Amino acid sequence: MCGIVGYTGSGSRSASASGSGGGSAAVREAQDGDAAGLAVSTRPLEMVLEGLKRLEYRGYDSAGVALVGPGSEHVAAAKKAGKLVNLQTELSEHPLPEATAAVGHTRWATHGGPTDGNAHPHLADDDRLAVIHNGIIENFGELRQLLAAEGATFRSETDTEVAAQLLAREYRAAGDLTAAMAATARRLRGTFTLLAVHADAPGTVVGARHDSPLVVGLGEGENFLGSDVAAFVAQTKEAMELGQDQVVTITPTSVTVVDFDGRPAEGKRFTVDWDAAAAEKGGFDSFMDKEIHDQPHAVADTLLGRTDSSGRIVLDDLRIDESVLRAVDKIIVVACGTAAYAGHVAKYAIEHWCRIPVEVELAHEFRYRDPIVDAQTLVVAISQSGETMDTLMAVRHAREQGAKVVAVVNTNGSTIPRESDAVLYTHAGPEIAVASTKAFLAQITAAYVLGLYLAQLRGNKFPDEIAATFDELRDMSRKVRTVIERGEYVRATARSMAGADKVLFLGRHVGYPVAMEGALKLKELAYIHAEGFAAGELKHGPIALIDEGQPVFVVVPSPHGRDQLHSKVVSNIQEIRARGARPLVIAEDGDDDVRPFADEIFWIPKAPTLLQPLLAVVPLQIFAMALATAKGLDVDQPRNLAKSVTVE
Numbered sequence: 001m002c003g004i005v006g007y008t009g010s011g012s013r014s015a016s017a018s019g020s021g022g023g024s025a026a027v028r029e030a031q032d033g034d035a036a037g038l039a040v041s042t043r044p045l046e047m048v049l050e051g052l053k054r055l056e057y058r059g060y061d062s063a064g065v066a067l068v069g070p071g072s073e074h075v076a077a078a079k080k081a082g083k084l085v086n087l088q089t090e091l092s093e094h095p096l097p098e099a100t101a102a103v104g105h106t107r108w109a110t111h112g113g114p115t116d117g118n119a120h121p122h123l124a125d126d127d128r129l130a131v132i133h134n135g136i137i138e139n140f141g142e143l144r145q146l147l148a149a150e151g152a153t154f155r156s157e158t159d160t161e162v163a164a165q166l167l168a169r170e171y172r173a174a175g176d177l178t179a180a181m182a183a184t185a186r187r188l189r190g191t192f193t194l195l196a197v198h199a200d201a202p203g204t205v206v207g208a209r210h211d212s213p214l215v216v217g218l219g220e221g222e223n224f225l226g227s228d229v230a231a232f233v234a235q236t237k238e239a240m241e242l243g244q245d246q247v248v249t250i251t252p253t254s255v256t257v258v259d260f261d262g263r264p265a266e267g268k269r270f271t272v273d274w275d276a277a278a279a280e281k282g283g284f285d286s287f288m289d290k291e292i293h294d295q296p297h298a299v300a301d302t303l304l305g306r307t308d309s310s311g312r313i314v315l316d317d318l319r320i321d322e323s324v325l326r327a328v329d330k331i332i333v334v335a336c337g338t339a340a341y342a343g344h345v346a347k348y349a350i351e352h353w354c355r356i357p358v359e360v361e362l363a364h365e366f367r368y369r370d371p372i373v374d375a376q377t378l379v380v381a382i383s384q385s386g387e388t389m390d391t392l393m394a395v396r397h398a399r400e401q402g403a404k405v406v407a408v409v410n411t412n413g414s415t416i417p418r419e420s421d422a423v424l425y426t427h428a429g430p431e432i433a434v435a436s437t438k439a440f441l442a443q444i445t446a447a448y449v450l451g452l453y454l455a456q457l458r459g460n461k462f463p464d465e466i467a468a469t470f471d472e473l474r475d476m477s478r479k480v481r482t483v484i485e486r487g488e489y490v491r492a493t494a495r496s497m498a499g500a501d502k503v504l505f506l507g508r509h510v511g512y513p514v515a516m517e518g519a520l521k522l523k524e525l526a527y528i529h530a531e532g533f534a535a536g537e538l539k540h541g542p543i544a545l546i547d548e549g550q551p552v553f554v555v556v557p558s559p560h561g562r563d564q565l566h567s568k569v570v571s572n573i574q575e576i577r578a579r580g581a582r583p584l585v586i587a588e589d590g591d592d593d594v595r596p597f598a599d600e601i602f603w604i605p606k607a608p609t610l611l612q613p614l615l616a617v618v619p620l621q622i623f624a625m626a627l628a629t630a631k632g633l634d635v636d637q638p639r640n641l642a643k644s645v646t647v648e
Contacts, residue, residue, distance in 0.1 A: 002108050002120070002134040002642075003055025004214075005232075006195045006205040006225030007047040008101040010038055010252035038203045038252070040069045040098035047224070048104035049088065051231035056084050057287075057432045057636070057643040058134075058227055059108030062119035063087040066130030067099035072199045075130040079105075079119035083637070100203045100252075103195045105132035108642035111140070112157030122161040124152075125168035128199040133160035134227060135191035135212040143187065163194055171198065178249045178258065181206045185247065185260045191389060195225060208247045208260070213387045215413055216240040216248060216255055216267060223250040228385070228411060230430050234276035240267035241413035270413055274429045288433035288525075288625050288635045292618070293484055298428040298438040299614065300477040302445040303470075311467055313453045317423040320404050326458055328378040331356055332371070332403075334363040334394040335382035336645065338436040338520060339443060343382055344513035346447030349610045353455040353469075364390035367397035377403040380450065384431060384439040386414025388645055395419055408446045410439055424450060433636045434643050435524045437621050440517065441480065441614055448473055448611070469608075476614045479605040483618040486603065490619045493584070493600050494626035497551060504545060504552045505532040505620075506572060508565050511555035514613045518553055518620030524638050525628035535572045548580035553623075555616050556587040556594055558609050566593070573597045586616050 048065050056063075064079025064087060076096045080086040084106060105120035112118035121130040137143075140159035143166060148154070152165045166187060170180035177198050185194070185208045193212040197205055207214055207225050217224030217232035217239055224232035225248065229239050242248055242257065246265050249256045257265045284290035308314050331350060333343035340362055347358040361371070363381075373379070379398040383391045386409035395405050395416055407420035410428050417423040426442035452470060455461040461469075497503075503522055507515035516532035523530050533542045535554070546552070554573050557565045570593050573583045577597050585598035588606050595601070602619040604612075628635050 003052060003058035003106040003227050003231070004132050004134050004193060004195055004225070005048045005051035005055065005104040006102070006207060006250065007044050007051070007222065008203055008205050008250055008252050009041070009043050009047070009222035010100070010203065038070050038100040040100055042098055044099045044102035045091075045096060047232075047235065048102045050234065051224070051226055052084055052104045052106050054230040054432075055227055056106050057434055059106050059642045060084070060637050061109040061114035062107045062116070063105065064119045064121050064132075065096070065102060065104040066121040066123075066132075066197055067096055067102045068197045068199050068202045069097065069099040069101075070202045072202060074127045075121075075123060075197065075199055077121055077123060077130055079116060079121065081114050081116050081119060101197050101205050103130060103132050103197055103205060110136055111159040118156045118158050120160060122156060122158065122164040124161075124164040125171060125198070129164065129168050129171065129196060131160060131164035131167055131194060131196045133163055134193045137163060137188050137192060138190035139188065163188065163192070167194075167196055177201050177204060177206045178247055178256070179262060181208050182247045182258065182260050182262050184208070185210060185245070193227070203251050204249060206247065206249045209242055210245055211389065211392065211415070213385070213414060214242050214248070216242065216250065218255065218269070221252050223252065223255055225250060229272045229413070233272050233274070237272040237275070238269065239272055239413065240269050241418070242267050243418075244415070268413075273412070286433065286625070286635050288435060288437060291431055291433055291438045292621055292625070294429065295438045295441050295484070295618065296477045296481040298426070298442045299445050299480055300474070301427040301429075302442045303449070303474055304427065306449050307470070311463075313449060313456055313466070313470065315422055315424060315450075315453060317417070320406075320421045322457055324404060325378065325454065327376055328356060329376045331358045331378045331380060332366075332373065332398070333358065333360045333380045333382065334366050334391055334398070335360075336363050336388055336390050338440050338517060339382040339384065339388075341513040341517040341520070342440055342443035342447060343380070344516075345444050345510055345613045346380065346451065348510050349448055350451040350454065352610060353451045354458060354460050356454070361394070363388070363394040366394040373398055373401040373403045375402040377401075379403045379405045380408060380447070381405055381416055381420060382408045382443050382447075383416050384410045384436060384443070385643065386411040386416040388416070390645065392416050392419070406450065408443055408450070410442065431643075434638055434641045435521055435624075435635070440617065444613055445473070445476075472608055472611060476607065476611055479607060479615055480618060482605050483615050487619070487622045490602055490622045491626040494623045495630045497627060498630035500528060500551055500627070502529045502550065504542070504550065505530065505555070506535040506538065506552060506569070507532070507555035508535045508569055509557055510610060510613050511535075511557055511569075511616060514555050514616045514620070515553065517617055518624070521621055521624035522627070524641060525624045525633065525635050526631060527633070527639070535569050538572055538575065543575065543579070546576050546579045546581045550581045551584055552576050552581045553584045553586065553620065556585055556591065558588050558606065558612060559591050559593065560606065570594060570597065586619055
């Protein structure tokens with residue numbers, strides 16, 4: 001959930017970073033080498049602050065940095081509660097010395113409130129050691145008692161300070177920061193990425209990961225660590241993903257990887273396929289506004305390279321034999337939040353195209369209810385970050401039961417695709433705003449690709465039918481752009497409703513998950529009560545919520561698709577209007593049936609029924625963003641939320 005950054009640089013950027021490999025001896029040489037040969041500069045602090053700015057979407061309860069340099073008797077550190085700007089103000093008033101290595105942290109609070117004292121980094125070993133952490137250490141209580149009994153004193157309420165004190169203890173025993181980190185990691189239970197610097201090793205940053213993200217940025221005369229590549233992509237596109245239960249040690253000219261037992265290990269190198277500009281606002285007022293406008297590209301890019309020279313659909317990284325996929329008799333989609341609503345859309349499409357039963361499970365409930373999963377089950381795991389802990393645990397449980405797993409993710413090098421049997425990368429580019437927009441459309445698009453691929457493989461549809469549907473899917477990028485271009489009317493309506501304290505959403509068929517996603521966006525951004533209902537449930541209870549002036553969004557099905565559903569939803573509009581509601585209708589161009597009964601109509605282009613969610617959700621995104629903005633709220637960093645939920 002937190003953002004972490006590490007940097008080390010020699011002051012000269014001419015040397016090339018080595019690949020992974022080597023053992024602890026090489027690490028000791030780097031740590032014990034001539035510290036006087038390391039040139040101090042302001043660059044370590046600058047690089048860490050730049051990385052934190054790009055990672056603040058992962059948490060903004062507090063921020064902090066720690067620096068080391070040759071001759072330092074102690075770590076130099078600063079930390080402040082609140083957003084990164086508070087730390088930057090502190091540093092301008094109380095500058096830190098130049099350095100050769102640094103770590104930085106932006107926090108989403110778990111253990112202990114968002115205070116200066118609970119902010120990271122946490123210091124130990126007479127303030128010669130600094131540690132930052134992403135995750136939760138489940139056995140911190142027993143470890144804290146053990147360390148306190150040995151004389152350790154604690155200055156915070158966090159589980160992270162326990163890791164810092166334990167690492168200091170192991171360092172005093174081993175005299176080697178890498179070996180101490182491995183020993184510490186073996187003692188911890190839970191979810192963690194740890195980074196550490198020590199005054200004894202002024203050119204070194206050591207990290208460890210277990211069920212939490214950490215990637216390496218490979219520079220020239222400098223190297224980086226980060227929660228994701230956004231931390232360093234402005235400096236280098238060359239990166240290395242780390243495996244589970246590994247310790248990485250970076251110096252200005254080397255990267256060394258070992259496992260938790262100290263055995264040499266390897267990382268996997270890759271090249272980041274987007275640049276730093278993709279993570280900037282690009283002239284928009286917010287990242288969310290930019291990312292809404294990115295959606296036509298996100299849909300189009302997710303479709304790139306999905307067909308071969310003969311027009312057949314292909315997947316990115318398929319490690320499942322086709323005979324296994326043909327034998328699948330059930331599909332289970334596991335996801336959380338917005339990704340789960342993308343999974344509900346996938347259910348309608350895959351069942352229709354492939355005639356395979358599809359279940360959609362909240363990942364955090366999946367493994368605890370003893371689900372029926374076997375070798376004929378295909379599990380589809382959807383996660384923007386590829387690090388969502390609940391979804392990762394569901395993936396592991398499914399594979400233990402013999403199921404094959406296809407991951408739909410946006411982040412290259414993340415854990416979920418590495419632990420799955422196949423991957424569909426959405427290629428949506430970085431999504432910085434906490435509330436998801438373009439990732440949702442890209443996930444739905446990828447799910448459509450998967451459904452068409454399975455229909456092709458299993459012979460459920462003729463090749464020309466699949467090709468025609470794929471062509472319609474390609475055209476959705478243009479239609480999404482049309483909806484965005486019509487957005488000012490939606491914004492104006494939202495501004496007029498800034499005082500609303502309750503909004504309801506209705507939809508049927510694929511419009512139902514769209515309604516739920518629209519309600520979620522309003523909860524996340526505007527902090528008002530919002531609820532999405534299946535329109536057919538209206539008379540079974542929710543209609544009691546309708547009173548005079550109640551705003552109700554209604555997602556109307558295409559009149560050219562399932563005609564019965566269209567007429568039923570139009571009847572729903574009449575029912576709520578008769579009881580004083582204010583119907584806000586999303587309808588296809590030319591749908592004259594809704595005109596007499598709607599207070600406001602947000603028109604979307606005509607589209608096949610199953611593809612309509614790509615269009616219908618966009619006005620709801622714009623509405624939620626505009627209403628929150630009218631209320632003076634931060635749409636990029638809504639309260640209490642973080643971008644990636646990396647703890648259960």
